[in-house]
Amino acid sequence: MPDGARHLYVHLPFCASRCGYCDFVTVVGHADRHGAYVDALLGELELERHLLAPELESVYLGGGTPTLTAADQLERLLAALPPAREVTVEANPETVTPSLAALLSRNGVDRVSIGAQTFNTALLAVLDRRARPDDVRHAVHRLADAGIDNRSLDLIYGIPGQTPADLVRDLDEAVALEPEHISAYELEAKPGTRFTHAHGAELLRQADRLESYIEQVVERLTAAGYRWYETANFCRLPDRAGGRDLRARHNLGYWLGHDYLGLGVGAVSTIENRRWRNAPSLHRYLAAHAGGRRPERELELLSTGERATERVMLGLRLDEPLALAGLGDVVDSEALDRLAAGGLAVHRAGAVTLTPRGRLLGGGVTARLLA
């Protein structure tokens, strides 16, 4: 986008403890570095500000546990960030105190994503989560009280020890809280990690069930009035949301192939045909700032073909038609015909949309569709 990136991502890596399955860039402890880190973030923002559009569509604070950041530093950061149509902050339920909710609200945050994962105490323990189910409920209500009326809950399924009945209960609990948005992810445990080692056999058993889990998730949430707008993301339909379009603007930016700037350790940016990733080391990030340098980055140049491939890969995750014009020859039209004939895709008016069955088989369908 020649007019500048309209999406800004900020990474806050601090966590109280590390959950077994986590593969984000996080650091435990270092409470004394919060200030220095925010300095560095704002420093990087100054350096790259010229890449941003005058008006932003979204700002997103992710982590780590952004809400674990020292309150005054978090405030300082939020105040310094440019305004946007949607400002999202990720939160762990147990950190959402009334005063935090108020802090967020007065600093322009209008959307909060709460890492609930599950409402089952035993399963929370498996995931090493600190929050209890009630913490989620409190968090949801406190945010509403503070005037933040766009709340998202994260759920994970396929947890070792989880039964299909457990999942149904989690979905019901989540729906009962009437969040504006729900994300439901399958647990991804990387091979070779402590977590996989500890839960190996059970993870395999869960893998067998994942088929029915995702069907269950889609069925129950759509029955409860949510729109399945992306493979793992649901939002309340406008008629139950005061006419609002509650899809996550920031993430839509990714899925629609928009440019985005990322700040902080391990953050990724994509501007036109360049993608860079900041080095994941906190120490080096701070040192670069202290030395007046840009953060260390790994650069990737994207060819037109790669950009187009990504457009297809990401676009097919959505429930909206993907226009084929401008995608060159990355799409195999014969494969598209076969998929359409097989009831997995609809090809109409120069665009392709996957059917529900096709969306569930999205990985395979995407692979086949790409020439």
Next chain:
Amino acid sequence: MDQSHIRNFSIIAHIDHGKSTLADRILQLTDTVSAREMRDQMLDSMELERERGITIKAQAVRVHWKGHELNLIDTPGHVDFTYEVSRSLQACEGALLVVDAAQGIEAQTLANAYLAIENNLEIVPVVNKIDLPQADPDGAAAEVADLIGDDAANVLRISAKTGQGVDAVLDAIVERIPAPAGEFDAPPRALIFDSSYDQYRGVVAFVRVVDGVFRPREHLRAMALGTRFEAQEIGYMSPAMRPVQELQAGEVGYVITGLKDVSELRVGDTLTAEKRAAAAPLPGYKDVKPMVFAGLFPTESDDYPELRDALEKLKLNDAALFYEPETSQALGFGFRCGFLGLLHMEIVRERLEREFDLDLIVTAPNVAYRVKPLNEEWVEVHTPADLPDSFDEVEEPYIKASIIVPKEFVGQVMELCNDRRGSFDHLEYLSEQRVHLTYELPLAEIVLDYYDQLKSRTRGYASFDYDLAGFRPGNLARVDILVGGEPVDALSLILHRDFAYERGKALVEKLRQEIPRQMFDVAIQAAVGARIIARETVKARRKDVLAKCYGGDITRKRKLLEKQKAGKKRMKQVGGVEVPQEAFLAVLNLNDVAKR
């Protein structure tokens, strides 16, 4: 050397009865090779042979003993190489028939003895390994004498290992084996009993001169093929090649032809001189027919040219290897190869893998069938997929199996043969303990694991040999395997109708386990003609989503997709179904089984 002082002989025996050791000892005793130069079993020139303890190539060596010239022609000792044995025997007047004093007569002793007798050779019976504590020289001598219709007193008793009695063997060769009786003055004729290819010197012919004289630099002609060439060099082996100015009637030696294409010279043909051409050729050999076939495919399809070149080179030294290009929709481009038997197939496969460094897929071996399609003439079929759906008649090759086994295992052996559609032919006692059984069996029933079964059921004591016994009608059908409704040619089988259901079911089940779930149900079926005899289904996946994907995940997910895409290119598409190479291999491949 005048013919009266020449003796041409072979040593024939069952495997491991001491043929090669005896040959070594003869070389030593006649000072052909000094003790220092001696390497055990020196005549075996390939590593493979040394490993397996068998000889593959026939070669000849000239030795001297008490004023006589003795030409020892080494012969392979295994059932598959009856052809090779026969070729060498035609160059001889006599043969040492060697029997292990502890083992007695075994299947190949019989087979080779009959071959020698068929070729009108004078047989000198020898009992070997008399030094072993468990040896029973008298018993073995009696068996051998009985076999050839001679007196037990005429059977020589030796230990090739220690050398005891070997000089008496050499004496016996001189005394009992007749001298060759060709005509010295007649136009030259020599029988080509073997050939090999040397990359520098071209085709080398091993010859037995029957009439006349051959000299180097003469213009020679192969009488049947018509090939003309100049003899670059002629000589004899002792065992190194030694050039001479003449090879005379009765002598055995080699001719370096300078020919670059081994197909220009055929074993069994007669060589004569252009200037004084013989009128008629010597009686040659029949062409051998391959009886066991298997598909050979490179694991990496890029290696196809290498496989083709390797087969060409192998054939130069192995005239019995037969191959033709074959395309399998499952395995790509490869070859259908014909072998004399299972051992021949094994040897070829190992040579391809070891000498040419090829990674191969070997499909299950099958035999040749003869079929008379409706209203057409009889044709031979080498691949199961080629058997037509309907035909008037079909025939399969049969063998006569000769099994020697201790009497306590007779029941096991008979059960095995009966399971394999065998019909009992004959039983006789070779001694109080040992029985000789003959059965007629379809060749198809022994190509896979009959020999292994035989050995394991008899705790290794059985010995086995077979002769082809012609084609017979069979109640056979082609079983096809269909994936997604389409037949997979590489998996077709020709089976006796009684076994069609069981085998078909087993194959279908195996394939079901190997084919990964797809986006739709996959039917796997076994069929005979239009009739489905077994069926399994690989149920469709319901879920195959790419996991969460946000800004930092995009590159990784894209690369994963690209990798999956590349992986899918290696899959075979059958009936719209993606089948990984591994699935076919699991069902077809013998390589892993063979390597055990």
